[in-house]
Amino acid sequence: xxxxxxxxxxxxxxxxxxxIDLTVQASExxxxxxxxxxxKSTLCRSINRLESIDAGEIRVDGEPLPVEGPALAALRAxxxxxxxxxxxxxxxxxxxxxxxxxxxxxxxxxxDARREAMELLDRVGIADKAGHLPAQLSGGQQQRAAxxxxxxxxxxxxLFDEPTSALDPEMVGEVLDVMASLAAEGxxxxxxxxxxxxxxxxxxxxxxxxxxxxVEEAAPDQFFDAPGSERARSFLASVLSH
Amino acid sequence: MFRTTRRKAAAGAVLAxxxxxxxxxxxxxxxxxxxxxxxxxxxxxxxxxxxxxxxxDLILPGSTMxxxxxxxxxxxxxALDAPLLSQQNPTDPxxxxxxxxxxxxxxxxxxxxxxxxxxxxxxxxxxxxMLQNDTVxxxxxxxxxxxxxxEQVSFAGPYFESGLAVAVKSDNDEIKGIDDLDGxxxxxxxxxxxxxxxxxxxxxxxxxxxxxxPAAVQALLQGxxxxxxxxxxxxxxxxxxxPSLKVVGTPFTKEPYGIGLKHDDAEFxxxxxxxxxxxQESGHWAEAWKTTLGTVTDSDVPTAPEIGxxxxx
Amino acid sequence: xxxxxxxxxxxxxxxxxxxLMAVVAGVGSIVLGVLVTVAxxxxxxxxxxxxxxxxxxxxxxxxxxxxxxxVFALPDAGLMLPLTPTAxxxxxxxxxxxxxxxxxxxxxxxAVGQLEASRALGLTLAQSLRLVVLPQALRAVVQPxxxxxxxxxxxxxxxxxxGVVELTAAVNKINLVAAQPILIFSSAGVIYMGIALAIGxxxxxxERKVAIVR
Numbered sequence: 001x002x003x004x005x006x007x008x009x010x011x012x013x014x015x016x017x018x019x020i021d022l023t024v025q026a027s028e029x030x031x032x033x034x035x036x037x038x039x040k041s042t043l044c045r046s047i048n049r050l051e052s053i054d055a056g057e058i059r060v061d062g063e064p065l066p067v068e069g070p071a072l073a074a075l076r077a078x079x080x081x082x083x084x085x086x087x088x089x090x091x092x093x094x095x096x097x098x099x100x101x102x103x104x105x106x107x108x109x110x111x112d113a114r115r116e117a118m119e120l121l122d123r124v125g126i127a128d129k130a131g132h133l134p135a136q137l138s139g140g141q142q143q144r145a146a147x148x149x150x151x152x153x154x155x156x157x158x159l160f161d162e163p164t165s166a167l168d169p170e171m172v173g174e175v176l177d178v179m180a181s182l183a184a185e186g187x188x189x190x191x192x193x194x195x196x197x198x199x200x201x202x203x204x205x206x207x208x209x210x211x212x213x214x215v216e217e218a219a220p221d222q223f224f225d226a227p228g229s230e231r232a233r234s235f236l237a238s239v240l241s242h
Numbered sequence: 243m244f245r246t247t248r249r250k251a252a253a254g255a256v257l258a259x260x261x262x263x264x265x266x267x268x269x270x271x272x273x274x275x276x277x278x279x280x281x282x283x284x285x286x287x288x289x290x291x292x293x294x295x296x297x298x299d300l301i302l303p304g305s306t307m308x309x310x311x312x313x314x315x316x317x318x319x320x321a322l323d324a325p326l327l328s329q330q331n332p333t334d335p336x337x338x339x340x341x342x343x344x345x346x347x348x349x350x351x352x353x354x355x356x357x358x359x360x361x362x363x364x365x366x367x368x369x370x371x372m373l374q375n376d377t378v379x380x381x382x383x384x385x386x387x388x389x390x391x392x393e394q395v396s397f398a399g400p401y402f403e404s405g406l407a408v409a410v411k412s413d414n415d416e417i418k419g420i421d422d423l424d425g426x427x428x429x430x431x432x433x434x435x436x437x438x439x440x441x442x443x444x445x446x447x448x449x450x451x452x453x454x455x456p457a458a459v460q461a462l463l464q465g466x467x468x469x470x471x472x473x474x475x476x477x478x479x480x481x482x483x484x485p486s487l488k489v490v491g492t493p494f495t496k497e498p499y500g501i502g503l504k505h506d507d508a509e510f511x512x513x514x515x516x517x518x519x520x521x522q523e524s525g526h527w528a529e530a531w532k533t534t535l536g537t538v539t540d541s542d543v544p545t546a547p548e549i550g551x552x553x554x555x
Numbered sequence: 556x557x558x559x560x561x562x563x564x565x566x567x568x569x570x571x572x573x574x575l576m577a578v579v580a581g582v583g584s585i586v587l588g589v590l591v592t593v594a595x596x597x598x599x600x601x602x603x604x605x606x607x608x609x610x611x612x613x614x615x616x617x618x619x620x621x622x623x624x625x626v627f628a629l630p631d632a633g634l635m636l637p638l639t640p641t642a643x644x645x646x647x648x649x650x651x652x653x654x655x656x657x658x659x660x661x662x663x664x665x666a667v668g669q670l671e672a673s674r675a676l677g678l679t680l681a682q683s684l685r686l687v688v689l690p691q692a693l694r695a696v697v698q699p700x701x702x703x704x705x706x707x708x709x710x711x712x713x714x715x716x717x718g719v720v721e722l723t724a725a726v727n728k729i730n731l732v733a734a735q736p737i738l739i740f741s742s743a744g745v746i747y748m749g750i751a752l753a754i755g756x757x758x759x760x761x762e763r764k765v766a767i768v769r
Contacts, residue, residue, distance in 0.1 A: 050671055068598070070679060077677025087672035090767050091691050100686060101676035133766075146672075155674060371736040391734040432715065437728050450638065452725060453716035457627065461718065464630040466638070 001157055002047060007056035009042060016042050019214040021116070024157070027186040028220040031199040031220075034209035035235055040192045043209065044161045047190065048079040056153045061156055077105050080150030080158040084165050086142040088134035090150070092119065095130040098149045106153065113152075120148040124178050140171030144178055150206045165194055196239060200224055206230045252417030289344050289529045293351045294520040296513070307353055308382040310379055315358045315372050316350040319322035319378040319502070322363045324453055326479050326534050327384055342382040344530040345401065345521075347502075349380065352517045370394040373504045380514070382501030384473065392554030396507060398514035400555055401527075402549040405493025406436050407474035409481065412488050417469055419491025423447045429458050436471040439495050454479070462487060473497065480537040496554040515549045522546045534540065558740045559726070559735035569725030570746065572639065576721060577708040577750070580646035584707065585700065587647055589693075590668030593684055595655065596662055605653070613652035621645050626717040636709025642714035650707045657699040665746025694765045705751045712747075722746060730744050 001025040010019035016039045024030050032040045038157055045051040049057060049065050049072060057064045060079060066072045088097050098117035100106040109117075121127045124144040126137070143163055150158060160179065164172040167193040176198045182203045183189055193199065199206050199220055206217040208231075216223065216232050227233045257357035301307045310316055318413050320342050322330040328342040338361060362378050369385060370377045373395045384404070387397045410414055410417045416424065423444045430436035432451040438451050450467055452458040459480055462470040470477070474493045521527045528543045536543065549555070559566050559644070572658050594606035613621075625645045628636065673683040693700075715724035726743040730736050 048675055050675060073674075073677050073679045075677075076675055079675075081672075081675040083668060083672060083675075085668055087666070087668035089669060089672070089687055089691075091694060101673075101678060104682055104686060105677040133767075149676070356643075368736045368740070370734050374737070388732075388734070390732055394734045429718075432724065433727055433731055435731075437731055451715075451720075451728070452718050457623065460627045464627065464631075464635065466626075466718070479558070515709040 001061060002162060002190065003059045005057045007046065007053050007058060008219050009046060009051065009053045016212050017046070020056070020214060022207065022214060024188060024190060026188050029183045029189045029202055029204045030207055031190065031203035032190065032192045032207045032209060033194070033196070033199060038209040039212040040209045041087065041161055044174070047159055048076050048081055077101070077153050078156045080153060080155035082143070082146050082150055082158065082163045084162040086146045088142055088146055090134055091093045093131050093133055094126065094137065094145045097134070097145060098152045102152050117148070117152055120151050121145070136220045138171060139167045140174045143167065144176045147178055157190065158182065160189065160191040160193065162192050162194070164193065179206045194225070208235065250263050254432055265496065271477055285350050289526065290347060290351060290357060293348050293526050294351050294517070294524055296517070300513065303508055304378065306507055307513055308399055310353050314354060315360045316346065316353060316380070316552045317360045317362060317378045318346045319362050319369055319372050319381040320346060320383055324384065325455065326475060326538065328382065341402070341530055341534040342384065344534060346382045347520055348526055348530065349514065349517060369502055373502055384499050384534050385502045386497045387500040387554040389554045396503045396511050397555045398511050399500040399518060399549065400498035400552055401501060401518055402499045404475055404497045404499065406439055406471055406495045406497065407477050407489055407493045408491055409462065409470045409472065409477040409487050409489050410468060412486050415491060420444065420494040425467055426469060427467040429470045431455055431458050434472065435495065435497050440471050445493060448541050459484070459487065475535045475538070482538045498547060498555070500555055514547050518549060557742055558729050558735060558739055562729050565725050565729065569720055572720060573711050573722040576639065576643050576646060576711045576714065580643050580650060581704050581707055583647035584650035584654050587651035589658055589689065591651055591655035592658040592662060595659055599681065610652045610655050613649050616647050617709055619716060621649055622713055622717050638718045641721050642717060646707060646710065650703060653703045653706070654700060657696045657703055658692055660699070661696035662688060664695045665691045665742045691767060694767050697758055697762035697765065701754055705754045708750045708754060709747060
């Protein structure tokens with residue numbers, strides 16, 4: 001479903017992605033972990049070209065990423081994305097946030113778009129907040145709304161860029177639950193996160209990144225119980241020790 | 243020599259007019275160097291040679307004249323953009339030339355012995371206010387004496403009598419005077435007597451007012467109106483400089499120009515009237531006319547109007 | 556007796572012209588100003604440069620000079636419109652530069668994440684600007700745009716210099732006869748103050764109504 005071949009990315013002098021190869025199968029849930037600055041967020045954002053790459057090739061559903069323009073917009077419509085800081089449209093209600101893209105990009109009739117949006121909001125547990133503005137919601141509710149907004153486009157793959165990092169601890173669970181149920185339904189997902197519990201519980205595969213490289217790829221049990229690299233061992237020791 | 247640029251570059255002249263208008267709107271300061279320039283001119287210019295100076299006993303204690311003499315400068319409201327009357331010299335902005343400007347300098351000589359004049363540029367709209375709040379001592383600004391105005395300020399003079407006339411494009415043979423303006427588009431200068439005189443004479447005329455004379459001329463030549471009504475002398479000078487317009491008919495109003503003073507300053511008024519008589523007798527009035535307004539007409543020096551001869555004076 | 560009241564018909568008619576110019580030029584300058592802002596934040600370099608040049612030109616050239624140029628230079632180029640429409644067009648293109656500056660500052664208040672989120676959903680850049688960025692940017696600059704509109708209303712007075720019979724021209728004409736400038740121009744000033752106050756209050760109401768809670 002998603003494949004990266006020899007991807008390099010620089011921020012000026014800084015080599016943030018070093019020759020990345022990664023393939024994600026349909027319905028697979030890949031969780032990307034690693035220390036801050038390891039390049040995992042950049043990797044995630046490069047898949048729908050919010051970050052351009054300097055070398056290599058990225059394909060989504062077999063199609064190479066187009067350059068900026070209508071074709072790229074069409075591809076992005078098929079790739080859902082959830083951000084660390086939610087990024088709900090501040091001037092629109094929760095319901096309008098969810099219906100905006102289906103109506104304007106997919107040309108779904110408004111009535112249908114609203115009905116489907118309400119179903120999605122109900123599914124993520126915030127149907128009662130449909131008429132509220134984002135600022136009136138808690139962080140966890142906002143992130144669930146953002147997930148509903150992405151799902152409304154019926155994406156082929158969902159990208160999660162540290163979706164719980166900006167949340168108060170007591171709200172992390174409600175978001176992870178929604179993500180876990182999505183995973184269980186067979187959604188193709190690439191999740192960048194620090195939530196090791198989620199990785200162990202929901203991932204088909206864990207990818208460990210450090211200093212712009214993929215250091216290790218393994219099934220969750222193997223990664224957490226017997227990491228193959230020294231760097232992964234020391235990373236896990238530091239995140240699991242408290 | 244003024245406004246020879248117009249034929250070369252119309253837009254340039256308009257921009258220059260804009261610059262002048264901006265200066266006029268934004269500034270009440272005197273022109274730096276103006277006094278020195280006036281001194282230099284006085285020595286070489288026949289208009290100011292041997293000009294009358296008031297004897298000390300005429301400068302009454304506590305009078306406006308005394309106040310001016312102590313200050314050493316006469317503060318005058320006068321235009322900077324009125325050709326032949328009071329116009330800043332385009333090549334020498336320190337020098338302001340014309341009939342009104344020369345009379346102001348002659349009055350300064352009469353009071354101070356030297357032509358020390360500080361000019362507060364026009365603000366035609368606020369002449370009465372400038373006198374009432376002592377911003378200026380006198381107004382020399384083609385200031386037509388009217389009974390309404392005489393309720394707000396006092397007028398010495400009249401010192402000159404002019405009249406409004408009609409100018410058209412040279413190729414216009416249809417309009418021969420004010421009586422042919424029925425239903426026509428007529429251009430006037432904003433804040434000139436024509437603004438009210440044209441509708442009085444020709445109620446059906448459609449009047450459009452432009453801020454400056456160059457703008458009004460430009461508007462006439464570009465066909466925004468078929469006629470331009472303005473002071474006869476000013477039109478004559480325009481026509482003399484630009485063959486594409488001509489003056490038709492004779493003046494249809496009498497505009498007695500007065501020197502605006504603070505209301506009810508009887509001492510100052512009679513002092514200035516005495517001075518007017520003095521420069522008429524000494525020939526300085528005629529000399530000032532000849533070197534300014536007289537340069538664009540073939541007629542003889544007109545007779546100065548009789549002091550106090552019009553309502554409001 | 557106030558000469559403006561004695562000439563009420565003329566004053567009202569001229570006030571109508573002033574308000575007409577202010578409203579038409581106000582709407583026009585907001586539309587054009589937003590378009591200029593779009594050009595300024597567009598990914599096309601030529602458009603950005605052109606929009607930047609546009610704003611710089613009109614912010615640095617006095618309105619009176621533009622009015623005189625439009626009224627007297629354009630006819631030489633074979634383009635002659637009636638005076639009031641000419642003045643309105645000049646006001647639109649002039650004030651649009653100030654509107655564009657205000658809206659651009661509003662665009663800068665919209666978080667980058669808002670644009671990223673809309674692009675990630677598959678909206679084109681034009682849709683992102685129209686549906687997400689500009690609505691938020693405009694809500695953030697209601698008061699600054701209100702101030703531009705007040706300046707515009709005051710600037711209509713300059714049209715008197717090129718023959719438009721608006722409030723200032725009418726008041727000048729009345730004063731020419733009545734010769735009571737302090738009373739007359741103070742009264743006219745009160746009318747202009749009323750216009751400014753009305754625009755300011757309207758801007759305040761609109762701002763409270765559309766303010767975004769963040």
